Amino acid sequence: MTESRPHTLFSFGTLLDKRVQTALFGRAVPSSAASLAGYTTRPLPITDPSVISTSGLDVHLTLERKIGAAVEGAVLHLTDQDLAAADAYEVDDYVRRRVLLSSGESAWAYLDAKPLRAAARIVIAGDSIAYGRCDPQGGWAARLAAAHIAGNEAEHRLFNLAIPGSTLTGVGEQTPPLLAPRLPDTLLVAAGINDSALPLADAGTPRDWSADIADNLTALAAMALTHNARLVVMGPIWLDEARTRDYEGLRFTEERALSLRESIRAWCAESYVDFLDMWEPLRGRPELLVDGLHPNSEGHRVLYRYLDSISR
Known part of the structure; x- marks a missing residue:
């Protein structure tokens, strides 16, 4: 027993x-x-x-x-x-x-149950998609910032610390010294797709990286808790594999992106951490992606509206 x-x-x-x-x-x-x-x-x-x-x-x-x-x-x-x-x-x-x-x-x-509805001071840590690359209006994060701050100008804040090219390991290394001055109550992590990429030279070499994902997320959860911040993890968005096979020397595939999605989802369920599944809004809509990987302005608008509906 x-x-x-x-x-x-x-x-x-x-x-x-x-x-x-x-x-x-x-x-x-x-x-x-x-x-x-x-x-x-x-x-x-x-x-x-x-x-x-x-x-x-x-x-x-x-x-x-x-x-x-x-x-x-x-x-x-x-x-x-x-x-x-x-x-x-x-x-x-x-x-x-x-x-x-x-x-x-x-x-x-x-x-x-809606993690951003109760938030006041949100810190976003992530990659180029969270950064807003390919959208002159700043991407889904800028739209979220505008709506969040407008809800309470005196007390609501949003800080976007996303860095293009970041992996979950990078987020774990770059974010800790930046949190304390911002007094976060919510840490929204929107990274991971770069963890799933393979250098073209090694594209045929299989590697189990689910343990690395779990270790990085566990470290981020511990870091968030030290600030009494709620960790919220966004899953990857859909990508158009036909256009991302050779992207700046890296290979992004739908299979690996889906594996990343499931690894993050499973870790969040086991760890009682909020998981926001962002795969479906752009799935099968290549016209909303500039290069098969980064959303255009309309793609970011679609992502923001979906994010708002499931988290606020």
Whole structure:
């Protein structure tokens, strides 16, 4: 029999209610006071009848980022079974993610399922596509910045640190010293397609690079957590292989891009990190790519609209 592992879950709402705990866990669970800095709360209407029946409320609270604010609550000490019961109780508007408590300890917490909707200060780290190459208007990232800042001119910020040619390894090396001055609450990583490329001289040499992807993402997750920033990872966009076979001495193929997509998706699922699948918006639409790899202005507009719909 597998021994149950201990878990700590930060709660500030209905999970602190002993009646809810008894209904979910069969008992009141051990807890200790805790605080979560850099967050505030906002109301969230609930429509799930079973959740309303358990909590007695049709409006719960959800977390939102805000510099200088703090949410007071408690850490619940749970078993594997308890944590699974809590996951089942939370509606689809929430996802379980790692946060850094004011004490410096990490814990689980239920955050907004749309990762950019609750963000205030976003840092983008990525490659030439995130940089906005081939689009005079700055690409999907510039469109996201305009909409995000317009939503709250006083508190919303977006910093684009993308560098053309970057790999996930490069992002991990270049980003850490740039984060602290920007006070990020969300780190949006949009890189990886360069990791999948092969130099033409080695194009016939197979290599399993999924472990490298996982190692790089694990390091980025740890880096984000030290800033209490939520890591959000964008998957690769569709590419037109017929036009990218020989691109600046590199070979980009759909097979390897899809393998990258699945490696990132699997790591995010296992690690409870947000994955934004960007493959479909441009799939089969070569007219939206300048060179088979980089979107044109209309392609970036399509990507931004899709990104906005799934993350905000």
